[in-house]
Amino acid sequence: MKRVFLMILDSFGIGSSIDSYKFNDHGADTFGHIVEKCFLGEANKERAGYLKIPNLRKLGIAQAYKSSTGKYPLGFHEKFNESKIIASYGFASEISSGKDTTSGHWEIAGVPVLDNWYYFKKINNTFPNTLINEIINNFKLPGILGNCHASGTEIITKLGEEHIKTGKPIFYTSSDSVFQVACHENIFGLSKLYKLCQKIRNLLNENKFKVARVIARPFIGNNKLNFQRTGNRLDLSIKPPSITVMEKLINEKQGKVVGIGKISDIYAGVGISKSIKSFGLEELCNTTINEMKLAKNNTIVLTNFVDFDSIWGHRRDVSGYAKGLEFFDNQLFNMINLVKERDLLIITADHGCDPTWLGTDHTRENVPILIYSPSRKTKFLGHRKTFSDIGQTIAKYFSLSEMKYGKYMF
Template sequence: MGKFTVIVLDSYGVGYMDDVIKTRPEDFGANTAKHIFEKTPGLKLPTLEKLGLMNALNMETEDMKKNPDAVFGKSSLMHFNADTFYGHQEIMGTNPKHPIMEPFSKKIDIVYNELIKKGYNVEYIGEKLKILLVNNCVTVGDNLEADGGQAYNVTSTFDKISFEEVIEIGKIVRSQVQVSRVIAFGGKDVTKDDLINSIETKDDTYIGVNAPKSGVYNKDYLVIHLGYGIDPEVQIPTILGKNNIPVTLIGKVADIVENRYGKSIPGVDTEYVMKQTIEEFKKMKDGFICTNVQETDLAGHAENVERYVEKLKVSDKYIKQLIDIMEDDDYLIVMADHGNDPTIGHSHHTRENVPLLIYNKNKKNINIGHRKTMSDVGATVAEYFKIEAPENGTSFLNQII
């Protein structure tokens, strides 16, 4: 065996998918990596260049060239739209199910009745539009930060209820709704009034707690994302864990992928998550590491090319340090989960193909082609460790071994 590491440069796509003309016309023309190079003359990312970024992009600049020795490919997204949560579930081997998008008002009565049936104290809060207040310390309503109707928030104060209990409430909500995500979270030093006073409406259709305003992020924040149609039993972390193979998830992936047998290290700062990756790699004899570099995505949302470049440079530096300590049997894949083109004219994710940049000390000059789903990465990890495959994806290990 050895170590297999996947580093997800969140949102670093390499060109819009053909289906955006029908599904997301606002993303037509998007190419996150290409447009960042065009906006930043002289940009040099030597490690990503060595790994074949320009091969995957099929372009060159004065400072970044294709590498004839690179092992590379790219992948389409199988999941709907362009979503970090579903992107990572797909990478881990999930066959994405298509959720529906609808405001919480469409499901509020069904959720209310189920919570009452389970013994909770539940009341409606609001006038024309309403949210639910559960046990005087947990609210259930629309997520106001995501696209309307995409997610519901279960927001809580941990001064009055444990995170484990909040998760159970989240699971009850999850069982009654078909939106893509139910997000259960909370923090300390937050009161019921803080939650109630932070309720806002959006477009006369959505109502929920403004999470940053409520203060739940400020102290001892914890979160779990409950996705539609997600079965951890058929994902790589669970399959590896049941086979006693170590798994470490670092960065945002630690928040959004279930990893009950392994180690999860949340974090946002790029330097922090990359240093953690190298430290965990050094400590691990054999096993799987997946790291999410979230700050690239945050720069995309801010439509800030300069900040995006800064985070890419930090990532590039530490990926080199990781490569330098890899041994003959170790494999690395650097990829993305979607796009977030900061030049496209909107601040949302862009539906783009993603690069697959693969490194092993002994492999050169291999093009694994254009994959249909990012689950091929999870399937490849499974074959590498000689365990059962996840529910989705086709391994490309035979091309790179």
């Protein structure tokens, strides 16, 4: 029986990549800076000390970090007995042009984004007038609010009350290739929000705007003091331009791919046999563990753990990120125990989002690759020049046809 459990810790970077200067991210280090803040007692004033992630350590996270940055994380003992490490470990750099969720996930699946996305400029009236007018006319809107680059939580606080009074949706974007729409879940209506976002997705495609995602951002509350986003987010992506390793498994082996969290949205439903909407780190972990128990031969269970990025990374919440890692590590113990002799458990990330960095955007970083299988000898995987080495390795493992990008790691 062959099964792959692919866990993507959204934004868990392990040190700035060689091309990070192009993104103004040289020096960004999501994992290293979190560890440093914990060790110095700045992330959690109740205690100081190293981040308590014994299972990630057992899989080789400290060694993967050292291979990426040239040093161990602060407080992680340099002389940790490597004989205790049970997984193969290394790190990967991204060749895709962006540092966003879609680019990272597609590249992991063997389809790097080598040309440029369309990005909305950071100016007043960010979105082109012709596009906005077309959206307003097509959907018969009373107008729009926002039309700018913004933090999602801040713009809801600023414009949420006006949105409720006027019925005008809030449009905003970021440094990523995204068109985001925030509306009140009950007053504007969730179904209406989804239909609006689908209309925007269609118009972007028709007008040849290569925008990675249109994101519905529903929120609740009755005033700026209690507005909060809900878990009913919807990402509408364009389809990957070529075949992913998940599609190959389905087509060539009649296999099954279980996408948990926002995975199906990221791949526009392509190459996903079963999609499970799951929200919050605890629920994502529980759902993943349950699907690992149910998985049959020729199955990939693929989970995106979004909270690390959306709740803690973008919000620059170092303490929350640290606690989230410790919670995940505790659940990881149960996941490791479900891995059978020939299975592969792969832990990686799609980009960085250093909570100590300037601004609220993603950071261009290397990502860890930790691969555990009881039947395989552990080895140092080295520096992988593309995330697509993961997709190529999965393809080889399932005896699928070769992917166009990436190299086999074993």
